[in-house]
Amino acid sequence: xxxxKRPNSKKERRLENEKLILSAAEKVFAEAGFGGxxxxxxxxxxxxxxxxxxxxxxxxxxxxxxVVQNIFQTWLQAADIFDAAEGPEEGIGAYIxxxxxxxxxxxxxxxVWASEVMHRAPVIQDYLETTLMEWTDGRAKxxxxxxxEGRMAPINPRHLLYMLWATTQHYADFGHQIETLNGGEAxxxxxxxxxxxxxxxxxxxxxxxxx
Amino acid sequence: xxxxKRPNSKKERRLENEKLILSAAEKVFAEAGFGGxxxxxxxxxxxxxxxxxxxxxxxxxxxxxxVVQNIFQTWLQAADIFDAAEGPEEGIGAYIxxxxxxxxxxxxxxxVWASEVMHRAPVIQDYLETTLMEWTDGRAKxxxxxxxEGRMAPINPRHLLYMLWATTQHYADFGHQIETLNGGEAxxxxxxxxxxxxxxxxxxxxxxxxx
DNA sequence: TCTTTACTTGACCATACGGTCAGGATGCGC
DNA sequence: GCGCATCCTGACCGTATGGTCAAGTAAAGA
Numbered sequence: 001x002x003x004x005k006r007p008n009s010k011k012e013r014r015l016e017n018e019k020l021i022l023s024a025a026e027k028v029f030a031e032a033g034f035g036g037x038x039x040x041x042x043x044x045x046x047x048x049x050x051x052x053x054x055x056x057x058x059x060x061x062x063x064x065x066x067v068v069q070n071i072f073q074t075w076l077q078a079a080d081i082f083d084a085a086e087g088p089e090e091g092i093g094a095y096i097x098x099x100x101x102x103x104x105x106x107x108x109x110x111x112v113w114a115s116e117v118m119h120r121a122p123v124i125q126d127y128l129e130t131t132l133m134e135w136t137d138g139r140a141k142x143x144x145x146x147x148x149e150g151r152m153a154p155i156n157p158r159h160l161l162y163m164l165w166a167t168t169q170h171y172a173d174f175g176h177q178i179e180t181l182n183g184g185e186a187x188x189x190x191x192x193x194x195x196x197x198x199x200x201x202x203x204x205x206x207x208x209x210x211x
Numbered sequence: 212x213x214x215x216k217r218p219n220s221k222k223e224r225r226l227e228n229e230k231l232i233l234s235a236a237e238k239v240f241a242e243a244g245f246g247g248x249x250x251x252x253x254x255x256x257x258x259x260x261x262x263x264x265x266x267x268x269x270x271x272x273x274x275x276x277x278v279v280q281n282i283f284q285t286w287l288q289a290a291d292i293f294d295a296a297e298g299p300e301e302g303i304g305a306y307i308x309x310x311x312x313x314x315x316x317x318x319x320x321x322x323v324w325a326s327e328v329m330h331r332a333p334v335i336q337d338y339l340e341t342t343l344m345e346w347t348d349g350r351a352k353x354x355x356x357x358x359x360e361g362r363m364a365p366i367n368p369r370h371l372l373y374m375l376w377a378t379t380q381h382y383a384d385f386g387h388q389i390e391t392l393n394g395g396e397a398x399x400x401x402x403x404x405x406x407x408x409x410x411x412x413x414x415x416x417x418x419x420x421x422x
Numbered sequence: 423t424c425t426t427t428a429c430t431t432g433a434c435c436a437t438a439c440g441g442t443c444a445g446g447a448t449g450c451g452c
Numbered sequence: 453g454c455g456c457a458t459c460c461t462g463a464c465c466g467t468a469t470g471g472t473c474a475a476g477t478a479a480a481g482a
Contacts, residue, residue, distance in 0.1 A: 009449080009450095010448090010449065010450075013449095038438085038439065038440085039439080039440065039441085040438090040439080050440090050441095051441090051442085051443090054440085054441065054442080058441090059440080059441080060439095060440065060441090
């Protein structure tokens with residue numbers, strides 16, 4: 001007699017609990033860093049006993065690894081927009097929008113990623129060397145093509161990409177600083193729109209890609 | 212009989228040891244985060260017994276606090292260049308150069324700062340609310356004046372400042388990622404120059420402040 | 423030289439943390 | 453309904469860590 005209200009099937013519960021744990025872990029790792037986070041805190045936030053965490057994720061490190069890998073996936077998804085674009089104004093503009101939206105919706109993930117990279121990427125170094133490297137090379141080539149087609153000014157694509165990453169992720173990673181400078185209030189919808197517009201304005205004009 | 216070769220006077224030794232400890236602490240906090248850093252590790256790196264650290268800095272938190280405050284001072288010093296400038300091209304250009312130089316010379320400090328802010332600034336929240344707030348308001352006013360004088364395009368000064376911070380500090384905080392994408396090699400002198408030039412080119416042109 | 427003050431340090435302590443485990447509960451296939 | 457595999461969890465353990473302390477050493481001051 002499978003119930004649909006409260007998912008009690010084993011598979012469903014498993015997935016649900018894993019999701020619950022991963023979500024709690026992301027928050028705690030973001031707030032406290034890997035070293036400062038405790039399994040007990042994650043357990044409390046997930047509403048599960050600590051020993052249960054170790055049933056799903058044998059070690060703290062394995063849990064952390066899973067969190068970071070999930071974030072990396074989200075990170076890469078924003079790339080699709082870049083690829084589908086027809087030119088720099090559309091591609092880079094949409095990429096900025098997408099990454100700003102990620103910063104707004106998943107600030108914890110962005111922080112965990114930043115923390116991981118700052119600590120010399122002990123867990124996802126191989127991803128940096130393979131997947132991220134390929135992604136970056138591919139995007140750099142697209143930008144170089146746009147430049148050779150005269151659709152934007154000649155600019156080192158890598159530094160442009162770093163600038164895009166830095167600026168968009170700043171709104172998540174340094175969100176607390178921004179909020180403090182905003183009088184202690186989170187940015188409003190209008191302010192987020194203003195941020196997006198300002199960034200696109202500066203960068204698109206800066207690379208000579210405005211209509 | 213005060214010796215000048217090896218500073219054995221109490222005051223000199225005190226200052227020397229404090230500097231030694233603070234320098235080691237900055238590195239360890241940057242590499243491991245506050246939670247991951249251990250007093251033993253800092254002691255080893257400073258070449259002193261652990262108990263000696265606790266003589267100079269009673270708690271781990273007090274040591275951390277001192278490190279963060281020192282970094283904040285460096286951070287603010289780069290402002291002088293901004294103030295002394297005659298117009299946006301000179302002021303913002305020089306500010307970018309100065310902040311990039313800090314990222315290059317003191318990456319550990321930048322990382323500690325980033326980490327502190329990411330964790331909701333438990334130690335320097337009051338600085339954010341007072342000193343940083345005033346600094347930001349002041350700089351925003353200067354930019355607004357430049358805009359009203361027609362020396363640059365109308366742009367929300369805050370988002371421009373965030374962009375400057377984000378981009379320049381990215382080269383320190385995400386230095387490991389940049390190094391990995393650079394084939395595992397640290398950026399050369401020429402590459403650092405290229406970075407500075409690219410950033411200035413995009414931003415100065417983006418805000419309509421090029422000669 | 424003698425006293426006092428500042429500094430140094432090995433040994434030690436309480437605590438908190440990651441991780442284990444045994445035994446019980448629960449749903450699943452037959 | 454029954455046996456089995458999966459899931460759950462309170463109690464427990466070893467270790468590492470921040471911090472203490474008392475006893476010693478070296479410099480400053482008189």
